[in-house]
Amino acid sequence: MSAPLPLLRSLVRPLVRAVTYTRWLHLLIGSIVPLAGGLIYPGLSSPGPVDWLIAAALPVPPVAAVALVPSARRAEGLQARLMLFPGKHARVRGGTSADDAATGVSATPSASWTDRGRTALWLVFRMEAGLAAWLLSIWLLQCALELAGVGVEEPVLASLTPPSAAPFLAPLPALALLVLVVAGGRLDERVARRLLGPSVKERMAALEDRTERLLERNRIARELHDSLGHALTLAVVQAGAARAAKDPEFTDRALAAIEETGRSALEDLERVLLLLRETGRRPAGASPGLDEAARLLDSARSSGARVDADITGPVEDLPGPVSREAYRMLQEALTNALRHAGPVPVTVRVTADATRLRLQVANPLPDGRPPAAPGSGSGLRGIRERAALLGGEAKAAVRDGGWHVDVSLPLR
Template structure:
């Protein structure tokens, strides 16, 4: 019983009933202004007034804004589960106009039917309540001993009419989704927009991971070294490096936040490029890891996007070296060969480095496991190398990482001409 009565407690049923009545009102207005309709039989109404209604509705559907108006009204009154199921955009072609015309004709027809049944149901209920032997739809009811039962038929009649409204509203909603829903072109545009936003979020996530991760790695290493070393000069230098790294991280964070702000007047900011690599290497040296770098790239040779992505790739390689092999030498080569930009970042993985790396990875694994257990989720590692491969792939290149002859080597090759 609760499931049978539940629809009558929903606001959506009454909102859709109102939407159906709007279509009925349109047909009623046409009948009132159409000359000579008084005294027509139902067959004459169908043969004369209905074609006029349909013609006016088809003409209205030719106006592009009609589709937007109907879509907005359907969203407000039909209450779909997702607003995206019903478009609120003007018609962009003849296909949209044809669908809008079919929607208008179907909406008015269904609304007129519900309106007619509403009038007949209320009339029948009034007859059942007021007349000893009423006539319902032209059928006489027996008067002997039956008048007391007539009022009891009213709730049954209203209950049946209520379910008629429920199903008519659901049918109207299905029609709206089918005829006012996004066209294939709109679905394609929406999919492209979602893909573009996803790529933008992934790019911003990589920017934050590379920049903030590098800054935090350097900060932790410097702070730990300053705590272990009693030399005041070294402590002062470590604090200076921490301060400088923090400023750079704040600048990178501000650039990323500018991209996240959806303001029309947001200012384009300069991202670090390959020219800023010497500063990155100085920071790594201050953290205690010797860096040997060879940069053989003609000035102004690299496109801006390639220069920025190259900086981030080298930054991630240096950060990983500082994190997993602290104090070990780092070798970086950046060169242009055969129309391609080649990046190579290698760090020694000796016995001591392996022990420190294993200890660091073990500590990180334990911390990650603790965080995972607390969150009840899984550990998704490898974001740095995954981000490097994504950066290289988006620029038409390739990346590889692994152990080679006692070294951990990160190698990336990307074409100078994007799309080549």
């Protein structure tokens, strides 16, 4: 008993959707051109099949020529979005990739001859399909009126239907017209997706835009991981050392270091949030570079680590991207040392020359045991990603009883 209900719903649902009838209207609008042309020639006072063929064929060249105008594709795309698809995107006047993904129809001017050719095919299809839909609609309405007993000038079923059965068959042409409305609208929508959909060039541009957004998100995620992870690690280590020392003077120094580290982390967080909000404002301060490495080293020392640092070469003259990424890589290497080994001796070597920057961070392992799954953490993965983006390489491994991070970056 319940089996026919889903089938009935699936049959009735399209008939109560507004988009079904806007699609049909969109299809019928295409018949205006051949009907107007047919009134001029060959004339539609008493047309025959040949007359309808002429009326359908004569407008094809001028209609296809309209597609040579680049804005024709945009006009057709906007109209298709408005009438063939439900939703708010129908009223969006841009041609963004998000709208294209929602409807499958582009609303940008033709950028190539392929776009013009597809637009020409669409215009011709819309005209011919609209004329066919109009003729079938008129014929089915005539059939319904004749079977219902309403007089028509040109009966089409008088010789085919017994007079006694005609009233019972009257609903059939009306149902056929409803099926035609639904099927014609869906055909119009599918052809629009095929011929007005984004071109290969537009798909590549959308893919590049999406890739850039993903790369930007990954970069922001790395910035948050490195800056906030470093700040929290230092705060935890310094707070633990202060509690263990039970020395008021040491506690004051630890609290001051925690305050400074937290302030720097808040500045980094504000800079990243400005990027995420896309407010158009420039961040208050630039990202720190390797010339500010002394701040990182002092923070590590304040946590109890014994840092032996040797920085040689003109690090203040490094290219901006290299300097900023090297700072973050040094920050993450120090954070890893403090997080996994505690306040142990850490050796930092930074060497810069005319062609390459080399960064080395080493620390002994706690109890001489290597960490589980060495090199698999998100921080070390971030170091490798940063190095790869700059054309360099980064390695992390256990060597000579210690944990070593080696980064090599080209400067050209």
